[in-house]
Amino acid sequence: MDFSNENIVHIKKENIEYIQFKKLLKYSDIINHAYILGLDKNFRTARAKGNALTSEEYNLAVKSYQEVCDEFEMEYNNLVKTNQCHTNNVAVVTKKIYEDKPDFGVYKQTDALVTKKKDIILSTTNADCILLLFFDPVQKVIANVHSGWKGTLQRISVNTIKKMKEEFNCNPEDIICCMCPSIRKCHFEVDADVYELFNNGFQDLENLEEIIEKRGNKWHIDTILINKIILKREGLKEENIIDSGICSVCNKEYVHSYRAEKEGYGLGTAIISLK
Secondary structure: OOOOOOOEEEEEOOOOEEEEEHHHHOOOOOEEEEEEEOOOOOOOOOOHHHOOOOHHHHHHHHHHHHHHHHHOOOOHHHEEEEOOOOOOOEEEOOOOOOOOOOEEEEEOOOOEEEEOOOOOEEEEEEOOOEEEEEEEOOOOEEEEEEEOHHHHHOOHHHHHHHHHHHHHOOOHHHOEEEEOOEOOOOOOEEOHHHHHHHHHHOOOOOOHHHHEEEEOOEEEEOHHHHHHHHHHHOOOOHHHEEEOOOEOOOOOOOOOOHHHHOOOOOOEEEEEEEO
């Protein structure tokens, strides 16, 4: 399978596969970025609901991150990740936390990271949720955002733009947003309770009928389209909102998916760093 399209390139190496966004590759002298493909990689560093992470799982995550860092000639200890609790909280990263190991979750109750510091690697993980990579080439600011359906409801992508404006004087018209592989409308099927949340939460969007479609007793919701619309409203240019076009469930052989893998599902990762 080659996922390359008008927006992305698919890189295949002996030990690692990943996609990169063509728009961001124009700034490859400034930033590193990638979304990692393959079920042989698993970036899980914590268990939900208090369940303990096995040593095998943790060691696989460490090995997976080390391979990513080696590929891009980055320092493994410079990696920073949130604990991702489906919030709309955005944190500014100013320094590394540990010298002898990466920070896998010091940023508690946080789902988005922003920085202007060079060499710090911002990482998020997903298994169907949307991961958003932001880059302002004028102010040289990056962000990495985890937006599950709860984060989308809380408009964490918009909160990230606001944080970039407030902290670093970014102009939304300069900001590039790249959307990594995630669940799409074809498979994001929900019951009435989640439908009501989206229907009530996005009444301000004119094309709500296009976003939410009823099929039988279920509803299918286009969270990618929602984020595109609210980001454009926040000032991003349409040509600067870039979608990978990859559904995690449709491509479950290559992309971790909670809906496809069920219990014991793995996590993919997106990384971005200023050189």
